[in-house]
Amino acid sequence: MKEKYKKNRKALLFLILSVCLISGLVSIRNQYISYPIADGFLNLSKENLEEKAVQLNGVWKFYEGTLDGTGSQTADSLEVPGSWRGKVINGKKLGKHGIGVYELRVKVPSPGDYCMKLNYVSSAYQLYINDKKIVENGTIGADKATEIPSWNPQFVYFHADQNDLVIKIKVSNFHCNNGGIVLPVYIGKQVPLFRFHLFNLMKNIGFIGILAGMACYLYVFNWCLNKKAQSICLWIFCISVLVVASIIDGESLVSIFPFLTIDTVLKAEYVSFMVQITSIQFFLWSMYPELGKTHPFRFLKMLDLIYTAILICLPAMPVLYDDIVFIPILFVNALCYFLKIAKAFKLKKANAGPVFLGYCVYIVSCVLQIVDIQHNIDVKFLNDFNFYYFGVLFFLLSQGYVLAVNVEDTFRQSELAHEMEIASLQAQISPHFLFNILHNIYCLMDTNVNMAKNMLMCLSDFLRVKYRFDYRTYTLYQLKEELDLVNAYVELENVRMNGALKLEIDAPDELLSNDILPLTIQPLVENSIKHGYKSGELNILIRVMAAGDRLVISVEDDGRGISPETLETIDKSNIPKSSTSKNGVGISNINYRLNICFQSRLFIESLGLKGTKISFEIPKRG
Known part of the structure; x- marks a missing residue:
């Protein structure tokens, strides 16, 4: 698991670098002469x-x-x-x-x-x-x-x-x-210039398409994870970048919507920039909430929201978009975010490294893009390099990598918690059974010492079978081991009941190697004895049958059965619940373990005075 986990992370990093480099290095230089x-x-x-x-x-x-x-x-x-x-x-x-x-x-x-x-x-x-x-x-x-x-x-x-x-x-x-x-x-000439125009347009549309794809991915990601704040913030960032990209390339948005006025386009561009800033802000706060409680960050949040509201509500006035106003807001935000992420990195917060790297690359790329627009950077290998595209994709993919790692960590932790829960449930049922047997031995010590000794010997044999399996290390064991455990338990009970129990097991040999949860059949047999025995003999039949890719296992007795009223009560309590269910550690415990491990449950059939049949299904794995 650990090696697979490391390989997945390396694959994600390789994908990030590949896509970002392709986005920046796809050059149109070979389509024109300068x-x-x-x-x-x-x-x-x-x-x-x-x-x-x-x-x-x-x-x-x-x-x-x-x-x-x-x-x-x-x-x-x-x-x-x-x-x-x-x-x-x-x-x-x-x-x-x-x-x-x-x-x-x-x-x-x-x-x-x-x-x-x-x-x-x-x-x-x-x-x-x-x-x-x-x-x-x-x-x-x-x-x-x-x-x-x-x-x-x-x-x-x-x-x-x-x-x-x-x-x-x-x-x-x-x-x-x-x-x-x-x-x-x-x-x-018409042909080469149109070819160049088409190539450049396809490059811009390709970048916008990547953004649209990532926006869809993040939306689905957010929906699947039940509205996680990080993914919805990145989704908003992605949409706002898509709008900005369709404006600043000079072709996409205005070409598609020629009726748009400059005031509308300006408003959309600057509002989208502020949405980018705000979404990064909320992304960082959702990642490291304990670092965003200081007053400067709260003041910055209010400043950004007020400026964005002014851009949206007021007419497009040049003073709102002037560099004297806009650049300081960008600079203050960039500096504060940098200090926050740097602090998280210094404190070795989870995933602070990729977040810090992605943010730094994004900021540097934006600065270089502004310099390129103002002064036309003409350096070998960097001419026509789209710094903004590179920075945005690197930031999105690096933060997407953080989300993926978080999901993988959460999945691994849930798997571990799942295994620990199963072990806890299986450990829980063991003292319940052991208490019943020890109580019986205690009661026999004064009335029938020899029988008590026999029961102790049978208990010793039973525990020898049972503890060949260690629930702290494994979740499942073979069906054969569970049936051996049932045999030992019935022998143990027969000592106390003078051979009144008749056990029959109908299980083909080829099915005995299938995996099953420990202590699944034995408590059902225990219930048959405890609640079904009337007098005379009690016949118990355990049947194992294959049905396609499933195994059907049933425990049937000819005891006193269950009244309809009691059966209705049991059916209501038979809905899978957590291990803290008040219904005890018997039926509810088995039912819950079956549900979380195999998505299965117990089915109970009974007629008063005519016996009871309890069955369940598990995957056929042998």
């Missing part, structure tokens, strides 16, 4: 654009503060992709809101049909090629009142009459906190 653009010019005259798309990353010319034209403005440069917020253009530090024109000259191999792909340009833009308007996304304006924002991704086709292209993107931003061309722009 050239360093300098001073707003890119020469593609010798490039075969029939095979791959071209990523237009690099330094574009930028004309700040204008939308109508660029002739009267002094051009500066701006990195694409990236926000213009905080950048210095012509000695002026730009804010988050404003207008401007991006310009890039491209020399293509030949005139013909080309495509461009633009994902996310905030908040509205117009695309011109050689001073011809190709597409408009939203409505650009000089202020918030005249601008109509839109985040719809664009896949546009155009015809180039000459080799030299002048690409101008007029941008206005009065609705978002980061203005400009935030995600990469691509150009190329």
Whole structure:
């Protein structure tokens, strides 16, 4: 069991690492070419654009503060992709809101049909090629009142009459906190660019599909475990990440629901981020409740709930989504959670290691993703690496691993408790039987010493048979041993009853090796003698029969039987109960052990003055 337990944990760890690495390393780099653009010019005259798309990353010319034209403005440069917020253009530090024109000259191999792909340009833009308007996304304006924002991704086709292209993107931003061309722009022929677009879309959908699958798994997991707090918190986290992922990739949510306004999308994005934070918070508190009772954590919980409620209830005001407000909330939460998990790890709390590792990877990945969006990380093996996807999956799978380990530990503990309970029940019935025999011997000591001596000898033989089995080590033994025990017991009773008992056992030899719970048949025989004997002889028949994959065992006597009223009372008390049942250690004990071990129970048939038959079924294992 221990080795199997370790192998299961290793398998889970291997699965976590594999899925996370695949999610991050599945690269779209081999689907496009990237050239360093300098001073707003890119020469593609010798490039075969029939095979791959071209990523237009690099330094574009930028004309700040204008939308109508660029002739009267002094051009500066701006990195694409990236926000213009905080950048210095012509000695002026730009804010988050404003207008401007991006310009890039491209020399293509030949005139013909080309495509461009633009994902996310905030908040509205117009695309011109050689001073011809190709597409408009939203409505650009000089202020918030005249601008109509839109985040719809664009896949546009155009015809180039000459080799030299002048690409101008007029941008206005009065609705978002980061203005400009935030995600990469691509150009190329229709087939390779569409193939690249499809590959990228499939990658995003694949990640969202993994999240949806994990959400379903966690929901079922939570339902099966009767609403465990940890699994429902991870399920909520998973759903909120799914919403965020469908927004930040620039294609999924807005493509599926083009009618969504920017205000709605912004609200959904930031609320989803706060739901992620809150679900992590409650997950940690459910894991380590004793570490979350301090006042700072309670204050943080209230702060998060108030801010989330404000985001949901109030209109989409820019101040609510500003980095000055949002980033400090994220930082305080991240720091507090880190300190809490670190404390749990230091105190060697259960599963604190995987929780701590998963959380650290998640936080670092989120930070790297923000840096990548702002500054475009271009490092070997990390270009196009989706840090956020990697971090989220690593966190979810590592916490899922913790849940699985908890379930496995709980299962092992329940198995141990089950075995201990069975042993306790079997140990419980032994003193009950032994007390009856010793009481009989005690009573005979004054009236019939020889009979008392014979009973002691029979008791010695009986105990020799009985204690070949140790209930502290094993739960089951063979049917043959139980029947030997019954034989020894009847001989013991016959000494006291002057041979009035006639025992017959009908059990085929091939069935005697089947497993049975100790002291299952013997107490039934004891009941037949104790409650069924009238006078003269008492015949007892024990029959063992095979019925498919089950064994049917019955104990039948021709004693005084049971009245209908008494039988009804016994039937009501014959429902399997715990070992603390007030019905004693006889019938209820056997019935309970049969139920928890074999999902079986005793069936009693009796007619007054015509005998009693008690039967039960167990699995056929021999």
